[in-house]
Structures are given as structure tokens and as C-alpha cells.
Amino acid sequence: MRRVLSTGVVSLVASLFPVAMAFGQQATLLQQFYVMKAFAPNVDKVGVLVSQTPAAEFKDKLGRASAAVGVQAVISVVGGLNDLSRAYQELVTNYRVRFIWIPPEDAVLCSDVARDYLVRKAVTEGVGILAPSKQWVAQGATLYVGLDGEKVKPYYNSRALQALGLTVPDKFADVSTATSE
Numbered sequence: 817m818r819r820v821l822s823t824g825v826v827s828l829v830a831s832l833f834p835v836a837m838a839f840g841q842q843a844t845l846l847q848q849f850y851v852m853k854a855f856a857p858n859v860d861k862v863g864v865l866v867s868q869t870p871a872a873e874f875k876d877k878l879g880r881a882s883a884a885v886g887v888q889a890v891i892s893v894v895g896g897l898n899d900l901s902r903a904y905q906e907l908v909t910n911y912r913v914r915f916i917w918i919p920p921e922d923a924v925l926c927s928d929v930a931r932d933y934l935v936r937k938a939v940t941e942g943v944g945i946l947a948p949s950k951q952w953v954a955q956g957a958t959l960y961v962g963l964d965g966e967k968v969k970p971y972y973n974s975r976a977l978q979a980l981g982l983t984v985p986d987k988f989a990d991v992s993t994a995t996s997e
Contacts, residue, residue: 842920843961843968846881851961851970852915852946853885854985855977862946863907863916864891865900865934867924889917897929904934908943915958920948931955944980954995958982967991 843851853859864878870891882889890911892903907913916938918925926948935956938945947957950971958976962969970984970992977983984992 841963843963844881845877846884847963847968848917848946848961849881849885849887851968851988852917852944852959853887854988855959855970855972855982856915856944856980859887859914859944861888861890861911861913861915863904863911863913864889865894865903865907865916865918865922865925866891867894867896867922869893894925896924897927900925900930900933904937908941913943915944915946917946918948918952922948931957939976939979942980944976944982964991969993971995 849862852862862882870878870893875891878889878891890907890913892907894900894903904916907916916934918930918934920926924930931952932955934945935952937943938958939956944958945952947953947960950960950962953960953971953973953976956973956976958973958980960971962971968991970988972984972992972994974994984994
């Protein structure tokens with residue numbers, strides 16, 4: 817199932833920040849998309865890989881967060897690891913997404929096997945990954961957005977940024993952490 821969520825001009829308001837999924841030191845969905853857009857301002861489509869059909873609440877949060885930062889979110893449901901290649905290729909080829917977000921609570925897609933495949937494919941095809949954990953960034957994913965107390969803290973892979981032709985935005989230069997693994 818693929819669903820393209822509509823985009824619109826929605827102001828980036830603080831009331832949306834608590835809306836998303838905070839797991840420990842995980843930034844909200846809106847915070848993650850905001851940082852991704854700051855690092856990659858020309859991105860207009862984000863692929864979202866999930867291993868089960870998302871609930872209406874998830875779709876609503878995703879729609880609001882993507883609209884707030886001016887991107888279109890395209891959801892692709894992965895039936896299992898054996899379906900990951902098809903879902904990835906469909907997002908990149910048919911929808912021409914330039915960044916892929918993996919929700920942190922998706923156990924199937926957060927596995928080492930999925931990570932290794934997605935990072936390898938994304939690096940070779942010039943697609944950014946908004947990762948579910950810092951460990952993904954250490955393994956080559958582009959960006960993870962965490963929290964340091966209540967402050968947003970981006971973690972990025974400098975080699976992945978360089979491969980995508982991206983740089984660290986000035987507003988995050990002092991608060992972000994790099995790895996070049």
C-alpha cells in the first residue's frame with residue numbers, strides 16, 4: 817500500500833512539537849523532519865518505510881509534520897525483510913524520494929539486516945536516510961535527530977553528507993555531532 821500524504825503550507829508552530837513519537841531521547845517527528853529539511857533544504861519528498869499498515873493517528877502526525885516543513889511523505893509498507901528491496905526501489909524510482917525515514921519503533925526495519933541493506937543502497941544511489949538511532953549513523957546513515965535534555969541534537973555521518981553534497985547548517989554547527997565511519 818502506498819499513500820501520498822498531501823502537503824500544504826502550515827506554519828511551524830511549537831504546538832506540533834509534542835505531537836510526535838518521543839521514545840526516551842528520540843526527537844519528535846516534527847523535530848526530525850525540521851532538522852532533515854535544514855540539512856537538505858531541497859528535499860521535497862520523503863519516503864517512509866514501515867512494516868505494517870500505519871494507524872490513522874500515525875498518518876495524521878506524519879501528514880502534519882511533513883506539511884509543516886514543506887515535504888511530501890510517501891508511505892511504503894514492507895511485508896518483511898524479503899520485501900525491503902522492492903519497497904526501497906519503488907520509493908526511489910517511482911516516487912523519486914531523496915530521503916527515507918525509518919520510524920524508530922519499527923522492529924523489523926530497525927534490524928541489522930535492514931540497516932545494512934538500506935545504508936548500502938542509499939549511499940550508492942545518493943539517497944539520504946533519516947535514521948532511527950545513532951548506531952545507524954555510525955554505520956553510514958546520513959542523519960539521526962536526538963535530544964540532549966530538551967534541545968534537539970543532530971548526529972550526522974560526515975561522509976554521507978559529503979556524498980549527498982550537503983553541509984551542516986550554521987544553526988546546528990555548535991550542537992551537532994559528526995561521525996565518519
